[in-house]
Amino acid sequence: xxxxxxxxxxxxxxxxxxxxxxxxxxxxxEKVLKVWEIALTNGGWEMKDLQRMPFTLLIDPCPxxxxxxxRGVVSVSASAAEALQSIYEDKVKINENYLVAGAxxxxxxxxxxxxxxxxxxxxxxxxxxxxxxxxxVGLCYGLDIPPEVIHIIASHSWEGDRSQRTPEAIIVHxxxxxxxxxxx
Numbered sequence: 638x639x640x641x642x643x644x645x646x647x648x649x650x651x652x653x654x655x656x657x658x659x660x661x662x663x664x665x666x667e668k669v670l671k672v673w674e675i676a677l678t679n680g681g682w683e684m685k686d687l688q689r690m691p692f693t694l695l696i697d698p699c700p701x702x703x704x705x706x707x708r709g710v711v712s713v714s715a716s717a718a719e720a721l722q723s724i725y726e727d728k729v730k731i732n733e734n735y736l737v738a739g740a741x742x743x744x745x746x747x748x749x750x751x752x753x754x755x756x757x758x759x760x761x762x763x764x765x766x767x768x769x770x771x772x773x774v775g776l777c778y779g780l781d782i783p784p785e786v787i788h789i790i791a792s793h794s795w796e797g798d799r800s801q802r803t804p805e806a807i808i809v810h811x812x813x814x815x816x817x818x819x820x821x
């Protein structure tokens with residue numbers, strides 16, 4: 638099997654990130670999986686590499702890997718949305734498909750922002766120039782990812798602090814920092 642086909646199979650068997658199945662819109666789920674395949678290919682990674690990849694280079698040593706972080710952000714985001722909707726009902730409108738897609742893709746740019754050298758994860762050449770919210774948005778272009786999901790990726794970090802975040806983007810932003818701050 639080609640490396641590209643192996644990457645596709647690893648993502649699609651949900652072994653590493655079963656939360657892909659939380660996206661109920663099958664067309665959107667397919668697009669999100671495609672972004673993951675492209676990011677893995679462009680970064681030269683396999684899914685198993687993400688079990689070693691730190692979710693941040695700002696904490697050394699980082700006790701949490703990329704897959705754990707993504708799953709944590711999806712879980713906190715989904716739980717927050719459920720809590721908000723159960724209390725406020727139709728006063729809060731949350732598109733759960735966009736929320737989960739955005740949580741799954743919020744750090745996708747890190748797959749091209751990082752590289753490995755001598756067993757250590759460091760910024761790639763691109764990563765020295767462009768942070769992951771921007772490269773993550775770039776990975777989504779041309780794949781018909783909804784603008785609402787792209788907005789979540791673009792605004793999940795401090796780059797989005799001056800933007801008007803959607804409810805889904807607010808949730809993912811706080812879920813990301815909730816997961817980050819635990820290890821800081």
